[in-house]
Amino acid sequence: MNAPTIRRHPVKFEPDSARVLIRPFIPAETHRIVAILARALSLSEEETERELEIVLHEFGPRHTDMKQVLLAHFSRVKQHLPLNRTLSRKRQLYIGSLFTGEYALESAALFNPSIVPHPDQSGLPEGSLRFVISLRATGEGHISSIEFRTGTISRDHVIEVDPVSRFVTAPELLPNPTYFKAAFTYKLHEMGVEGDCAESLLSQLEETFTFSDIKRAVSAFRRSAKRVTLEEQRTMDRVRWLAESNYQIRFDPKLALSERIIFPVSANESNGIEDARFVRFVDDEASQATYYATYTAYNGRVILPQLIETNDFENFRVLTLNGSAVQNKGMALFPRKVGGRYVMISRQDDENIFIMYSDNIHFWDQPEKLLRPWQPWEFAKIGNCGSPIETREGWLLITHGVGSIRKYCIGAVLLDLQNPSLVLKRLKEPLLKPEGNEREGYVPNVVYTCGALLHGDQIVLPYAMSDKASTVATIPLQEILDAMIAVDH
Secondary structure, three states: OOOOOOEEEEEEEOOOOOOEEEEEOOOOOHHHHHHHHHHHHOOOHHHHHHHHHHHHHHHHHHOOOHHHHHHHHHHOOHHHOOOOOOOOHHHHHHHHHHOEEEEEOOOOEEEEEEEEEOOOOOOOOOOOEEEEEEEEEEOHHHOEEEEEEEEEEOOOOOEEEOOOOOOOEOOEEOOOOEEEHHHHHHHHHHOOOOOHHHHHHHHOOOOEEEHHHHHHHHHHHHHHOOOOOHHHHHHHHHHHHHHHHOEEEEOOOOOOHHHEOEOOOOHHHOOOEEEEEEEEEOOOOOOOOEEEEEEEEEOOOOEEEEEEEEOOOOEEEEEEOEOOOOOOOOOEEOOOOEOOEEEEEEOOOOOOEEEEEEOOOOEOOOOEEEEOOOOHHHOOEEEEOOOOEEEOOEEEEEEEEEOHHHOEEEEEEEEOOOOOOOEEEEOOOOOEOOOHHHHOOOOOOEEEOOOOEEEOOEEEEEEEEOOOEEEEEEEEHHHHHHHOEEOOO
16 A cells, blocks of 8 residues: 655745834832833933934834834833823834834744635635745744734646735734623533632623623722621632733734734733634524634643634634533544534543533534544554544544654544544654654654645645744545555554
């Protein structure tokens, strides 16, 4: 039985330390903020203007909206200024620059890609496809964020990547997102937040409510309580933490996709947004496709699987996932319902692959073990490599296996179309393994992907090389299927 033909394309996504995001650089200690402000206020207006000109000359060309950002950062510290002190706009800008820093998003790595069809397929030659690739970008402190690249695949599977802008821009964080009471209540109970305080807060909220409604409920509880206990304060803090973990962001539609950066926002992802697995989800009851991505939020101590939702890659909603099965990395949603239910591939034990079903995309319980390590190249553990791909013969699930010396290879499994809990076939040998310079990087001997797609008769597989850079391969679907063998598990 012949191994599938792997065509590695001359496409490479490499980290570029020149792509920098402008971020707040504000000390945690109030006395340090006050000291910096005092030094800035000691300058004359002429000295302030001269210092600001130096800043704008040196850093302005590296950003598209620098003055706006500097003013925003000034607004975060102005409460520490002396009362009744009126400042010129230039002095506000200069003070803002003292509390600002650049962050090189991808200085360490650009890896773990997933690929989906672009929402806009207009103006293409017949048989071509426009795509969006998501990438995990990692910079200083190993903080991860999500970046995007776009390009096209021709009928003959020639891949062209659009030029990448040197500019990067964080989205606008919408100040008053909406929440659904049923999901919010479920997650609170799952977190162990119960009791009179929680019930009082929830009783003041409608079935759909906003962040402002939460703040009003907390204020009302404080007014009615004679004394707020430590446990009640802990409850209110956890309610706010959950609310801030579910947020909405928006990009200026004029920005190229390569300029749009999803950087950690909430406390539970303060150390990174890891391994987003994007999928184009089609629901017969919806008028348009929705793009979902499962990802891992990491705060430096614990992980939390979360869900991203968008229709256009401009407006995004970020949501916590709920249920006893939402405990580990590597969740990947099927691209449509099966038998009227949502289906998710997951990891529960860092060794096997599981599958689970749900009537609600936000709630996941009762995982079933789907696959165990089988061959030596995956004896250490296995996991999924993105959402399953629908083919005429079944659901093609791209997997990864870890074997000797922590070597990661990519494999494939075929699941039944009507009952994806049924494994039909499996590759005995790896589909793709690290070769040559693919073995060298931040984590050596690793090839890994977070999602592929089917274009014509080819599987388009973007993959990371040793957690450093990424590339793309195409593989004939039929050759993958022909190389599989029937299994009993």
